[in-house]
Amino acid sequence: xxxxxxxxxxxxxxxxAIKNEQQAADFYNxxxxxxxxxxxxxxxAEYAKEEEGHKARLIKIKDTGEYNVKEEEVLDLKIxxxxxxxxxxxxxxxxxxxxxxxxxxxxxxxxxxxxxxxAPNNNLKNxxxxxxxxxxxxxxxxxxEYDDIIYHEN
Amino acid sequence: MDILDYLKEERNKDWRKNLRSQIKTKDRTxxxxxxxxxENPDIRNTNNIEVNSGLTKEQAxxxxxxxxxxxxxxxxxxxxxxxxxxxxxxxIESGDFxxxxxxxxxxxxxxxxCGRVCPQEIQCExxxxxxxxxxxxxxAIGYLERFxxxxxxxxxxxxxxxxxxxxxxxxxxxxGGPAGLATATDLIKFGYDVTVFEALHEIGGVLKYGIPxxxxxxxxxxxxxxxxxxxxxxFITNFxxxxxxxxxxxRKEGFKAFFVASGAGLPNFMNIPxxxxxxxxxxxxxxxxxxxxxxxxxxxxxxxxxxxxxxIIGGGNTAMDSVxxxxxLGAKRAMIVYRRSREEMPARVEEVKHAIEEGIEFLxxxxxxxxxxxxxxxxxxxxxxxxxxxxxxxxGRRRPxxxxxxxxxxxxxxxxxxxxxxxxxxxxxxxxxxxxxxxGTIIVNDDMQSSIEDIFAGGDIVRGGATxxxxxxxxxxxxxxxxxxxxQKIKK
Ligand SMILES: Cc1cc2nc3c(=O)[nH]c(=O)nc-3n(C[C@H](O)[C@H](O)[C@H](O)COP(=O)(O)OP(=O)(O)OC[C@H]3O[C@@H](n4cnc5c(N)ncnc54)[C@H](O)[C@@H]3O)c2cc1C
Numbered sequence: 001x002x003x004x005x006x007x008x009x010x011x012x013x014x015x016x017a018i019k020n021e022q023q024a025a026d027f028y029n030x031x032x033x034x035x036x037x038x039x040x041x042x043x044x045a046e047y048a049k050e051e052e053g054h055k056a057r058l059i060k061i062k063d064t065g066e067y068n069v070k071e072e073e074v075l076d077l078k079i080x081x082x083x084x085x086x087x088x089x090x091x092x093x094x095x096x097x098x099x100x101x102x103x104x105x106x107x108x109x110x111x112x113x114x115x116x117x118x119a120p121n122n123n124l125k126n127x128x129x130x131x132x133x134x135x136x137x138x139x140x141x142x143x144x145e146y147d148d149i150i151y152h153e154n
Numbered sequence: 155m156d157i158l159d160y161l162k163e164e165r166n167k168d169w170r171k172n173l174r175s176q177i178k179t180k181d182r183t184x185x186x187x188x189x190x191x192x193e194n195p196d197i198r199n200t201n202n203i204e205v206n207s208g209l210t211k212e213q214a215x216x217x218x219x220x221x222x223x224x225x226x227x228x229x230x231x232x233x234x235x236x237x238x239x240x241x242x243x244x245x246i247e248s249g250d251f252x253x254x255x256x257x258x259x260x261x262x263x264x265x266x267x268c269g270r271v272c273p274q275e276i277q278c279e280x281x282x283x284x285x286x287x288x289x290x291x292x293x294a295i296g297y298l299e300r301f302x303x304x305x306x307x308x309x310x311x312x313x314x315x316x317x318x319x320x321x322x323x324x325x326x327x328x329x330g331g332p333a334g335l336a337t338a339t340d341l342i343k344f345g346y347d348v349t350v351f352e353a354l355h356e357i358g359g360v361l362k363y364g365i366p367x368x369x370x371x372x373x374x375x376x377x378x379x380x381x382x383x384x385x386x387x388x389f390i391t392n393f394x395x396x397x398x399x400x401x402x403x404x405r406k407e408g409f410k411a412f413f414v415a416s417g418a419g420l421p422n423f424m425n426i427p428x429x430x431x432x433x434x435x436x437x438x439x440x441x442x443x444x445x446x447x448x449x450x451x452x453x454x455x456x457x458x459x460x461x462x463x464x465x466i467i468g469g470g471n472t473a474m475d476s477v478x479x480x481x482x483l484g485a486k487r488a489m490i491v492y493r494r495s496r497e498e499m500p501a502r503v504e505e506v507k508h509a510i511e512e513g514i515e516f517l518x519x520x521x522x523x524x525x526x527x528x529x530x531x532x533x534x535x536x537x538x539x540x541x542x543x544x545x546x547x548x549x550g551r552r553r554p555x556x557x558x559x560x561x562x563x564x565x566x567x568x569x570x571x572x573x574x575x576x577x578x579x580x581x582x583x584x585x586x587x588x589x590x591x592x593x594g595t596i597i598v599n600d601d602m603q604s605s606i607e608d609i610f611a612g613g614d615i616v617r618g619g620a621t622x623x624x625x626x627x628x629x630x631x632x633x634x635x636x637x638x639x640x641x642q643k644i645k646k
Contacts, residue, residue, distance in 0.1 A: 036586075037590055037591075037592055037594075038589065039590070039591050039592040039597075040592040043592055075544055075547070075553065075555065076555075077553055077554070077555060078555070078556050082424075082426050082427075082523040082524075082539075083424070083425045083426060084425050084426065084427055084429075086425070093594070094592040094593055094594070095422070095425075095576075099425060144547070144549075144553070147553060149574070149593055149618070150422045150424075150573065150574055151422075151424070151493070151573050151574060152422075152470070152500075152573070152574035152575075152618070152619060153468045153469060153470030153471075153472060153473060153500050153572060153573055153574045153619070154424075154467060154468045154469065154492065154493050154521075154572075154573035154574065
């Protein structure tokens, strides 16, 4: 987390977050590309698009300085928190991919919460909180899928 | 004929009218619902004898008289294979038990099985007039189904349904579970040359390797399978399609269409730390060892660790079967560990009731998060997170949420994971053109036809883990789909 402490300007923070969103999009694009199952390909391509959407939003904020934020609470089922991380591979099952994705979204959530703590002004704090919420929503979506399918009888 | 017209015509037959006039509806509804005779819980939890012993003739006659033979028999809408329920019940009331069995077999080739294992409380019985309008216990449709089917099995006068003239067109059914058996029944009736390929040494799928004897004796399943053999269905066991032979091999042998009914035999694990310690089993492995490999029999050397403190993770039928089996194998504590509350348990209501009577402990709203082992890597304890139910989400389901800091550790020496199942991946992996969902289920159209035109599929391989009757419903639909496909092919 040291990199975070080295930010010198708001743009620095935003650039960092933009890069982070791009990495997330790359991650999902890779999962999509590696999968031989059409439905898995499509699902991950969709997630990649959402992360790219986040990136676009951050770029817009950086360019225009404008944003709007809404406050909401997202449920945390903490399913992903207890699972052993999976390794990426080309024959990955959807269950393994979900575990990776849940862990990734949780890490992204924590990162944005941290960024929101160190952000120099309230506006920026809110933006990061909002992005954290977005990532929490992603995680919840994955957790609900895991809950419904893998834990079908649990 | 339209199905509603058919039902009406049957209902208007003189014998049905006579029966209706014999007892007033008001008097019918005064009769109390029958109680299924059961083995003593303290004795049955030490043996494998079937828990429900079946209605007596007198009980069946009285229960059948509760059915008021509604003009609008909503019960049928709750049955995935559309059994003519009032007709078979009135057959029983009139004392013609063999006719009742024949009525059941018009649409259900495994009535003795379904009478025992269908979740009637959320199907036919939920739609019964007593449940919906009178707010009274429903007619015991399931018990009566079992009664009629058993009566026929024990009578020695088992009717073999009529089969059309042979057309010598070969069809392969892959998997000998309820989906495969239901398709085979209908296809053989249509005149096809049907071969069922089964990977295991026994036919029956989950009915044999999953559901234990104390709930569904194997002999009951065997009678139904013998019936199919008599109709001309061929069975080849120890044959794994995709391994022993490929689809192309079978096409070369002349098979013109395939029905994939390979089930959902791949157990899900939770992926929590320590889950691969020794004596942590999947429910499939645990039950198969006991049911098919005689692990509970001292004269066989199949190992199954019958521990003292056994925890089963999950709340479905598989979990109930495993935990009750653990008790029978001698466990001092046989526990269900389930993340939600009793009301959300997907198991049949009767299984939960029987489990409670047999001394099973229920740790509801508990979720395992880690296992610990001794120096030999054998599991010795588990960490449990207590849960509470959150507000209903968009789907209306209340999700379990961990209670911060509420964690406990309990001793266990055997754990059986029964959280859910996934489709068998072998066949989808062996066919690159076969379209599957991200969860590995085969994608089919309304005729149960897959993305490869001569391959149809149904049951758990299409639905993920579901039920016997839904698998059979798929099988019946697929038989019609296959028949349609073959007819179109011949025309070309
Ligand atoms: C322990 C347990 C208890 C259950 N209790 C109930 C209950 O009380 N009520 C209820 O309605 N449902 C119950 N179910 C669910 C129900 O049994 C299943 O939904 C149903 O059996 C699915 O039928 P199927 O024919 O699709 O598959 P299965 O019954 O799984 O049969 C599939 C068959 O295909 C074979 N096979 C797989 N791959 C190949 C291959 N490549 N080549 C050849 N053969 C292959 C398998 O060996 C197996 O015999 C229970 C399930 C379990 C595990």
